[in-house]
Amino acid sequence: MSSLTVTNLFKSYGNVEILKDINLAIDSGEFVVFVGPSGCGKSTLLRCISGLETISSGTLAIDGQEVNDIAPSKRGIAMVFQSYALYPHMTVFDNMAYSLKLQHLPKEDIRAKVNAAAEKLQLTPYLDRHPRTLSGGQRQRVAIGRAIVRDPKVFLFDEPLSNLDAALRVATRLEIARLKASLPQTTMVYVTHDQVEAMTLADRIVVLNAGRIEQVGTPMELYDSPKSLFVAGFIGSPKMNFITGEQAAPFGAHTVGVRAEHLDISDSGPWSGTVIYSENLGSDSFIYIDIGATEPLVLRQNGKSSRTPGEVLRFGPQGQSFHCFDAQGQPLA
Ligand SMILES: Nc1ncnc2c1ncn2[C@@H]1O[C@H](COP(=O)(O)OP(=O)(O)OP(=O)(O)O)[C@@H](O)[C@H]1O
Ligand SMILES: [Mg+2]
Structure with missing residues (x-):
């Protein structure tokens, strides 16, 4: 179980305010999607949650416990980026096992965790292959698998599918939907530019505009009852x-x-x-x-x-x- 609470969060770089008074309560097991125009602060908010960025003021809490001063590696959060950055000289298995080996887990435990993650992501046939012999979608699934084996309480995704071509995007989106269903306790926050990803994956969508939250709601609430012209024009394709x-x-x-x-x-x-x-x-x-x-x-x-x-x-x-x-x-x- 892992709820995520953001309270009065501000983030500036120098004297430029990037995130302005963000308040957001994400339930345990919820899949929340951040959307908004380029530069509105989606990645910055994700990086603040992960701890890769410090926040200027406000609080971040996981399960009601403030994590402002907790190191990123201790927050129980895993992040998957647009570029998958796998180790090219290691097999798929070793890429996925790497963080567990660093923790000196027993070999059998590592094998069991990697096999279970590979099964979830349909990667079992590829465990002995090297990343260069995989498609972009398969590589991104290995990057997701590498995060899953760590059993994170919260999963953060920053445009994980944006480097894939249209067909692979669809296939990998379906994998992510399956993953969501197979990890009902894991809270997921997902940034995307893609309307279809946002509408189909999200339990709730957060629309950001120039560092502020414009509206939060289920995909259909935003589609049917936009609370501003901005949200009306942003949600839906073709545009309203x-x-x-x-x-x-x-x-x-x-x-x-x-x-x-x-x-x-x-x-x-x-x-x-x-x-x-x-x-x-x-x-x-x-x-x-x-x-x-x-x-x-x-x-x-x-x-x-x-x-x-x-x-x-x-x-x-x-x-x-x-x-x-x-x-x-x-x-x-
Ligand atoms: N390290 C940094 N130093 C200074 N400004 C930064 C830094 N990182 C991001 N910014 C600025 O913060 C703003 C928000 O950036 P961010 O990457 O969060 O946008 P985004 O919503 O993820 O955009 P995109 O959709 O293009 O990925 C931008 O104006 C960006 O230039
Ligand atoms: Mg971004």
Whole structure:
């Protein structure tokens, strides 16, 4: 069991404040994903939790015990990075056994722990191989295995899949989902840029913006009820459409946000525009529409679209599936 509590955490480099009053309570066994624009402080927060960075003020606690002054190696935390940094001259087994050998654990215990981790990560057939003979996804799994054998209370991942190609990302994401299910007691904090990873892996997502927490919630809470224009625009792919100015006025809002899948072509719709192009993806299609704003709107249709560039369409949101924001980006009731 291992809850993680961050209270009033600030972190500065020199006189630049990077993290500003972070408060976060992560339950034992929870899988929490940090997302946010590049440079917003995701890695810094992860490194503060691990102890690789000192914090400027505030407290960090694991299971209710303050760990501010506890050395990183004594916090019961394991971290997996984007670059896996395996020892090239050692086999997969020896890479995974390395930290246990340093602890002078009995040989049989080491073997049992490494075998169990290899089993979890489907690495058993590769234990005698060297890292250079493995794919990127397999190497990243070895790096995860190296962390698992240490039996951490808290697992931290910093964009572990971002060096992998699309197919390997999907396969390794599924491995991580399995790992999560097989370690229900282990708390996991995971940083990613990938919407699908965030939406599918997270119990809760933390959206960071310029060193502050914007919103914390389950993936569907953030998707369905964003508490700011920032979160509305950040969560979801394609990005939520934002309609402003005169076209938002009938809604009594500064900005109306509608997701691509919630826009319907309809003669009674409040908006009209010209088709720029449509993308047919087979299962669905995206129609890009110029409504005289700087960015085109995106409308999603099931199946193939027969819309052609230059066609004028009238469209609007389905039912109540839209979000109204004021000029400050705050939601209107
Ligand atoms: N050692 C350091 N010294 C000074 N500034 C730093 C240091 N490490 C990070 N920063 C700054 O802190 C801010 C947050 O960096 P951080 O790496 O946490 O961002 P991030 O959210 O992980 O971004 P990305 O998505 O690009 O990985 C950035 O402006 C960065 O330049
Ligand atoms: Mg980072």
